[in-house]
Amino acid sequence: MKNYRGAVLLMVPGIGIVLAFLVLPLANVVEESFRLFEPGRIGAAKDAPYTLFNYAELLNTNYLYYFVETARIGLIASITGLILGFPIAYFITRRLRAIWRKIAIGFLVGIMFISTLIRVYALQLTFGPTGIAKILSGLLGVSMNGRFYTELIVIFGLLHYLVPIAAITLLGTIQNINPRLSEAAQALGASRWMAHLSITVPLCIPGLLSAFLISFTLCLSAFVVPMILGKGKILFVSNLIYARFSEISNYPSGSAISIIMLVLSLAIIYGVTYVVSKRLVKY
């Protein structure tokens, strides 16, 4: 009955695109990552010998530092994003009337859709030297050209899109929790605050986990935010890959970093997805 030849034909464009623009290029990156690089060349020679050097080099503390820094700043930003996003999501689902809820959601989606570049430039104008850099760094007692202030601005840059994403992800979770549960806890003598912490928050754990997962993977692959707001003082792994291409044309090393970064992000995404889905089955 069904037309299987038609089905195969319909799959051709998709498979062609993915093969030509993703699978083959990535396979080539894997191959390149094992090639020996001679300084001064652009990429490895066609017949360069195979080596593990590009990977071994990354175990050097200088390189590990980039990975650790990316993860550390990403963790701070993701957790802060959840802490700021949760009350907003809670407020929108529980306190607002339908029309205002729609407006609030529209606002969050709007902020989320703003181009990263516009966001970064807006933050630079606001928190940079022509904005409130002097006042804010003075309040914190740090230099506005120092590392601490730069790191703070990078975290601001990440938060500006993590907060709306976290809030939007948590909207669905909070909607599915029965408000009667925390009312019951309050009737039994818990304060509203206690009821919130011991009833609502634990029930949100699957949602919080997936919001964290989305935020953290977005941080790990952040590129424009550290590139512009980090001013060369804060470099993420993605900026290291770009520097490998633009500054020294060491493609084999860039390939090895790409592969490690790819494996790490996929492992985190599929690992946490697995954990979350297991938890959901349990509940």
Next chain:
Amino acid sequence: MNALNRQIDNLGLWLVWLIIAVTLVFLIAPIVVSILMSFDARSYLGRFPPTEFSFHWYERFFSDTYYLNGLKTSLIIAVIAAAVSTFAGVSAAIVLDRYDFPGKQAIETVFLSPLVIPAVVVGFALLLFFALIGVFQGYPRLLAGHIIITFPYTVRTTLAGLTGIRRNLTEAAMTLGANEWQAFWDVTFPLARTGMIAGAVFAFAFSMDDVAVSLFLTSPDTYTLPVAMVSMMRTNFDLTIAAASVILMLFTIVLIVVLDWIIGLERVIGGGVYRS
């Protein structure tokens, strides 16, 4: 005990209000600052707030061939990439929705994988690949990059649109004498159209916004608007970029209104860009 509880409650409530208020200011203020600065009448990048307003940064933007070239390239690439991705994505989604075959789940995962692969890795991989096969022109390289990063959005939104359609509708049409093609064009397609259009809008928006992939694939005379803005941000300290930002923001607002009009914002979120 109850008095203490009430006090903790009040303190907690007050704290939550404070967090919400500060966060909202943090989200809105930078956007307002950059909009106001784009109308700054001063001829240099001065301190906020501007004291007089004018349109001269906008005039600069629309008379600067560097930006205009970027805008033109961005629009061309975004339209072609969105069209190709939508065509390929819709075709693939129809098969993934209607047929069962071994390895289907694996193919779907691979099709959606550009969503989770860091964009820098995609850009770098394409750069090496095009160098290997000897393609150095900007247009084919940028198109390839933009097609692969927008393709998964069109697959996903079309799939989401198709799964909502009950199969018996198609079967009913065929019982009434339609052949498989007629049933598809007259029944399934009109119902799935919103998902397809949403996919095309997403594809266009993400193509217009991309920096990470494009930065690897531009050539000296073919570059997108975001790439032009990045290089100006590094070297230049004037507010033409603020004007460019406001112009791009207008695009975003139009897209959101269009999306809300086609499918409703609640459904955009309900489908979730990142949830499978």
